[in-house]
Amino acid sequence: MQRFNPAEAMMRTYHTLARITINKADPSRMMQELAADFTFGGDKGDNRERIEQAQNYGFTATPLPRDEQQQGGVQDGKASAIKGEAAEAIVAFMGGQRNHPVVLALDDRRHRPRGLKPGENAQHDDIGQMTLMRRTGLFLLSLDSKDKDGKNVERMVSLRHVEKKKQERPKRHSDVNQRRAHDRLPPLTLGQFEAQQAQEAEDFKHEGESVNTEVRCTKGRIEFRVGDTVVGYYDKGAKRWTLIGEVRLGSEDADHPVYGVNGGVGMTTQPSGDGAVLVKAPKPGPPTSMDTEP
Structure with a gap:
């Protein structure tokens, strides 16, 4: 059991927690790592390149980098570089040791949605997209906007069933080079290895390698898809549904689910206007004895 005198205990307590501002994140690691600037007791401290960020199981987020630095201000008669705004985090130093900081919580004043009511919560990004749990219901939101280039x-918004494999865990540098040696390939430097691992992580299709079925909403359309094929959609501008394939109206086992369909003869209800059902028939004409009432 370790014992500390009052001065040591005070210093370890003082250095247990700190606030940092985030420069950038590396999401390709097994546990996401951050590059950040430290502030100790109100005074600027050092900066670190690889700070582990602990996140809750089942949830992960990559914070935005610091805003681009701008030149401004004068200090000691010289122009000084003022660093842009950034996400902030609280880090803990286990046992007061500075050699292994771990991020406990992270937030971003620039983009956090404000004004939620008690009990409400949201998952959000910086452009206004969010999963929002209001007291009135659950909302999945996206929107059109301009990018940084205008x-x-x-x-x-996509609701989809997909095919995809579980994302592989990063390999060790030594294992990769051992395999490359077996294949008579030159070894990778540590920098090349890390760049390769980062690229593989970035290229992984979390949204699915292929799509089985999907409902997709954009500003002007609601689409139903099978793979990449649109099998039906509602056009907001035209106020029109378009359905591709066999369409049955009425019960599934109805012999005549729509008036005028049987035998491709006749039309259904009214040919146009609200509530009309249009059926492509080779020889449109009046109802026959094979047809039934709507």
């Missing part, structure tokens, strides 16, 4: 970006 170009319009059309976004979507």
